[in-house]
Amino acid sequence: MTETTPLAIIVLAAGKGTRMKSDLHKVLHPIAGRPMLMHLLASAAQLAPERQVVVAGHGRDQLEKALGSSATIAVQDPQLGTAHAVQQAEGALAGFDGDVLILYGDVPFVRTETMQAMIARLHEADSPAAVVLGFEPADPLQYGRVITEGSHIVKMVEHKDATEEERQCRTCNSGLMALRSADLFGLLARVGNDNAQGEYYLPDVVNIALADGRTCAVVVTADEDEVAGINSRAELAKAEARWQQRRRAQAMADGATLIAPKTVWFAWDTKIGRDVLIEPNVFFGPGVTVADNVTIHAFSHLEGATLAEGVQIGPYARLRPGAVLEEKAKVGNFVEIKNAVLHKGAKANHLTYLGDADVGAGANIGAGTITCNYDGYFKHKTIIGERAFIGSNSALIAPVKIGADAIVAAGSAVSRDVGDGELRMVRAEQLVKPGWADRFHDAMKKKKG
Secondary structure, three states: OOOOOOEEEEEEEOOOOHHHOOOOOHHHOEEOOEEHHHHHHHHHHOOOOOEEEEEEEOEHHHHHHHHOOOOEEEEOOOOOOHHHHHHOOOOOOOOOOOEEEEEEOOOOOOOHHHHHHHHHHHOOOOOOOEEEEEEOOOOOOOOOEEEEEOOEEEEEEOHHHOOHHHHOOOOEEEEEEEEEHHHHHHHHOOOOOOOOOOOOOOOHHHHHHHHOOOOEEEEEEOOHHHHOOOOOHHHHHHHHHHHHHHHHHHHHHOOOEEOOHHHOEOOOOOEEOOOOEEOOOOEEOOOOEEOOOOEEOOOOEEOOOEEOOOOEEOOOOEEOOOOEEOOOOEEEEOOEEEEEEEOOOOEEEEOOEEEEEEEOOOOEEOOOOEEEOEOOOOEOOEEEOOOOEEOOOOEEEOOEEEOOOOEEOOOOEEOOOEOOOOEEOOOOOOOOOOOHHHHHHHHHHHHHO
16 A cells, blocks of 8 residues: 555454354454454554445344444345445445445454555566455364465365366465455456355455456465454454463563463453463453553452552452552552542541542541442542541542542441541440340340250
């Protein structure tokens, strides 16, 4: 692709995905917390396409909602094959003059570099009419073959139509192609459906161009996983496993320690700093940023959270969206944080819920403390001052403010503001009845006997 050649992306996503057994569109099933289609479009976006068209059929409404204005939806109805699907993008590409890259929504991990190589091959001196992405699997199975001489295609053939000699060819067809818009729709118009399925197949554009005496070329990826399609829940799980394996390796290469890598699960956008220690069985949902020198103990769950340098969390900590832990803050076992900030050095070590809260630097939150942030209709905020000490089993009933250096006595239910340096004790007076328990036990034993 030259600097002056615009690019359009066509993504085929009209299949029903019946093997997924799901009401959710196949290409919207997530991998690492992100729909597989969005993984693909993110890679394509690095090529700065001028237009993006997603060809939909079943589940069109879901795709429109997911894509918003980022792509044009073209509809394939009825669905008569891959060539017919690409034809449906013709209206959306009216007036476009440039290169066209054809991708598949259920093949989400094609690298930007591979897409770029296909476009670059389109502009080499022999000026091929079409560039096909090939791959060489360990087991060619029933894949269609790309018969070549060097990088030039001699013939595209489906497995069932191939001779035994042709089946010995290791280069298989991924289905991905690059063509010029000036060639694409003219070639598509000549594709027939004289085959067992009565469908219009995209690879036929290559054979038509070859019959015209034109050159077609292949670019071969060395990574079979890059072009693996996802058609079932089992294949989705395998894709997730492959993605996680690579992300774990990247995290360790970047300077993080994963004690049991296979038990750590990242999201597509997880950011991990250097000298981060991640213990076993930690799960990252989307939106987590972890700075340097952070320790995440075992069985912790993080989503939408930001951890500054030197933070420690867990084991068994849960950080929900909006959780912000500043430098050297500490969150211990069975603590849940939601939409709350723990400023520098603040601590909540045990059995605590902090929601819609601002916890000052150096404050200490005792075990069993909760912020009562929801009244059944609205959320309210709790503000805890610097160096405040909140005793165990306290309930802070928002909206409420606890001043700097204040102390809330254990077991208090605080519904009014506490001033700086104050002690607040909210307890009923203790009542003592000598001998009452002994008499109670005697009476109960007689009844039971």
